[in-house]
Amino acid sequence: MSLIAVLVLDGIPGHQLTTPGLVFNAAARHHPWVNYDVRICAAPGFESTGGPAPFRIETPWGLEGLQGADTVLVPGCAGFRDEPAPAVADALRAAAARGCRIGAIGTGTFVLAATGLLDGRRAATSRRHTEELARLHPRIEVDPDGAVVADGPFHSAAGVLGGIDLCLRLITLDHGESVVIETERQAFLQLHAPAADPAGDVAATASAPSDGSLDEVIRWMEANVQHPLTLAEIADRTALGTRTLTRRFRTETGLSPLQYLLRTRIQLAQRLLERTDDPIERIAARTGLGTPANLRHHFHRYTGTTPGIYRTAFRSLTAALTWAERDEADRN
Template sequence: MSVIAVLALDGVPGHQLTAPGFAFATAARHHPPVAYDLRICTAPGFKGTGGPGSFRVETPWGLEGLDDADTVLLPGHEGFRDEPPPEIVDALRAAAARGSRIGAVGTGTFTLAATGLLDGRRAATSRRNTEELARLHPLIEVDPEGAVVADGPCHSAAGVFGGIDLCLHLITLDHGEPVAIETERQLFMQLHAQADDPAFDAATNALYNAVTPPGSSIEPTTRWMEANLHHPLTLTDIAAHAGLGVRNLTRRFRAETGLTPLQYLLRTRIQRAQRLLERTDDPVERIAAQTGLGTPANLRGHFQRLTGTNPSTYRTAFRSLVATFTGSDPVP
């Protein structure tokens, strides 16, 4: 289980403190092979989160919570322009020396920069602070767009939705892009649940995720399946690719994914259909062909059964949700 320590400095924005738990818990809940141990660690002098709506935090973890962490996340905070206390600098440098990843969200990049760990590296911060970061730390190549940047053990980003963009980046590194994409989808669905939209209430609760655990013996076969969804794959085809008999193939799929090969194939097709509905304007007829579901009627039937809604309603609801939160449609 990967240990993630979120280091809270005084005045941390509340949403940046809670977003990592939201993201990593969603990844674990919808993908059984995924497991994270998330710790909120308060730095010396911590009193509470910043406004508006500040709140106190009680946690058993201080800086010692970083000692065995695989990843240390450093959110933004008030006073980010000030020189951090020596004990914080030492703790972050020690974590990097042990091989831990260090992630900085928004103005947290300023504190990470003060440790010297970003010297000679690329980094990102909130867009409105990029010029200031570059001026104060000329040895850093600052990304002007605030995009997620990875350079050596350091990972940084503007902090969209409280740092969820950076968390999804880390989930991709740990468990692959399909898990991160599905986690992002579920995060949007959960945000939208407050609106009581049936299209998302049903889809959020649907059990349709097809995930291969990292290092699984069947991973080459599931990747082959994903690359050939547009073909009419049969159980015999899948078994032949895996070099196994049908009975052994089914036993191994159940043990490693919880699904039979054909269940895994169908759910992978539905997941691909969702992504195409979200990020393209392709008609249902084309999506049915691209996903190997054949006809629009076949796509609609399986989609309704596994997600609780139909493709057109799903696309409309997802586009509306993204526009609400970002002001624009998602792009391919």
């Protein structure tokens, strides 16, 4: 189990408080071998989240909750321009000294910067505050784009969307790209694959922890997803018979090799719909699904919606979240 300690300071934006639980729990819920424990740790002086609708929380953990954590996350807070309390700075320095991974979200980078731990390193913060961070902490190389930045054990990102991206980046480091793709689906749109029918759909099913024996062939399948791969071609990459390969795949992934390949293609289609303006014809070709009609057919069976509706819904959601972050920055 990986322990994630979220350091909560007074005036933390509500969405930054809830994001780690949403993302890490989504990863664990849909992948039986993934195990995260998210611990909310209130710093001295914490009273409530920030406006416009502040709320209080109760947690049994204070700064002592950071002890033993594998990762400490530092979200933003209302008083990010102020020097953190000595106990907070000491707790963060102690976590760094024992080799803990530390992530800062939005204006939480200011809190981490005040400890001196980011001196001589690259970091990111909310886009509205990049110049201010660079002015207050000239020994830090501030990324003006606000993208997720990693420098040694320290990770930092912009606000609400950056917080999601940072958590996803940590999951990628822990468990790889295939886990994070499905986690992102769930975190953003809460789309659930339908149950498998007798024809053999690509729905997610329970699987045993992987022993790594299929890692090489899975990487090869993902790298060649645009090609019309057959079961025999996949088996040739493993020196296994098709029946033995199918048993191995079902044991480790809950899917047959071709079902796994189809799921990989749909997940790639989702990512292309989210991140590019590629037309459906190009996405069908890049994912190996061939034709727009074939893409629409399998996409609907897997997600319950069409590629066009999926793209519109995803972009509407991210636009709303970005607007919320912009509004929060204006209040600060």
